[in-house]
Amino acid sequence: MSENTCTVGIDLGGTNVVFGLVTARGELLQHFSRPTEGERGPARVIENILEGTEEIISHAEAYRVNGIGLGSPGVIDSGSGVVLHCAPNIPQWSGQQIRQPxxxxxxxxxxxxxxxxxxxxxxxxxxxxAGKKHLLVVTLGTGIGGGVVLNGRIHRGAYFCAGEIGHAVVQIGGRRCACGVEGHLEAYLSAKGLVGQVKEKLAGGGTSVLTGQTGGDLSRLEAKMIVDAAKAGDxxxxxxxxxxxxxxxxxxxxxxxxxxxxxMIISGGIALAGExxxxxxxxxxxxxxxYTEVRKAPIVPAKLGFEAGMVGAAAMAILELKLS
Known part of the structure; x- marks a missing residue:
């Protein structure tokens, strides 16, 4: 890629879609978000993606846009551009063709x-x-996502499910994950998992400052409140x-x-909890x-914050264009 080119990065979420322009050096030229409107159906979501992409391209100015990267929830066939399976955060998203439009x-x-x-x-x-060829990233949010890079390339696996660490079993017969299986990591350290555990302990007679902080209405309980309470000694x-x-x-x-x-890199809102x-x-x-040598691999917080998905989508386009 030449110095005056950039790529579009799109991060599709259940609530908002984030759009950005990123240069080959990783410089973020422009970004904004707009509502996903998943409740209005897949066609509306696709149209919002197209309209947002048109708008972000209009901000390229002196730069020439030479590719688009789009990250979507779900199991994605990266070759065909079809969403093979998606959790219900975007209704009826499974089976959608997201590349062709x-x-x-x-x-x-x-x-x-x-x-x-x-x-x-x-x-x-x-x-x-940056500069590493073999890494693991875990994203702690409403759920838990992740991925693996081997020899400098994302590892997708035979069925596009590689790196789904949130669905690793950590407790036999444990809490039920949103996917329906018992004992998955996501049932514990995701935002929903943390909130669910606290509610269960309070319902079982436990005491916490969180009861007062929510005014007794536990529907107001959020993961950040739990982290802050833990830091305060609750x-x-x-x-x-x-x-x-x-x-x-x-x-x-x-x-x-x-x-x-x-x-190993830990990202997402919960990762901001620190020590x-x-x-x-x-x-x-x-x-x-x-094995002692494996202990040398550091576990560190992410650097890109909430823009990681959008910047990563642009980075994928940059990398793939270099290889083509």
Missing amino acids: LLERFGLPVFVDNDAKMAVIGEATFGAG KLAGEVLELSAHYLGMALANFAMVFDPEI ILFDPVQRAYDRYIF
Whole structure:
């Protein structure tokens, strides 16, 4: 890519779609978001993506746009551009063709993949994993996503499910995940998992400052409130966060022995918790990993923050265009 070119990065979420223009050096030229409007159906979502893409391209000014990257929730066939399966955060999104509409409207190369995998590519290219060839990224949000980079390329697997660490089993007969299976990591350390555990403990007679902070209305409870309460010394919140972080460290040890990464990166809103999250993660990882050399792979917070998915989508387009 020449110095005066850029790519479009699109991060599709259940609530908003984020659009950006990124240069080959990783410079973010412009970005904005607009509502997804998933409740209005897939056709409306596609139209919002097309309208937003047209608008962001209009901001390119002296730069020539030479490709588009789109990250979407769900299991994505990156070759055909079809959403093979998607959780209900975007209704009726499963089965949608998301590559072809962009290709037809703009006539530019279009690259699509799972949104968490795009965040992985962003961190690997311009974030905490820059310069590394083998890395694992875990995204802690409403759910838990992730991905693996091997030899500098995203590893998708035979059925596009590689790196789904949120669905690693960490507790036999444990809490039920949103996918319906018991004991998955996502049932514990996702935002929903943390909130669910606290509600269960309070319903069982536990006490916490969170009851007062929510005015007794636990529908107002959020993951950040739990993290803040744990930092302030609340015993119930602290126990929930420590157990959940322990399970992440266990899962990372398992994945590290399979993929042998140089670095493991934790991203997403919950990752902003800092030491109260990372310390128990590291202790559990050290406990379960068996080979001394693997312990040298650091577990670090992400650098790109909430823009990782959008920047990663643009980075995928940049990388694929270089290879073509």
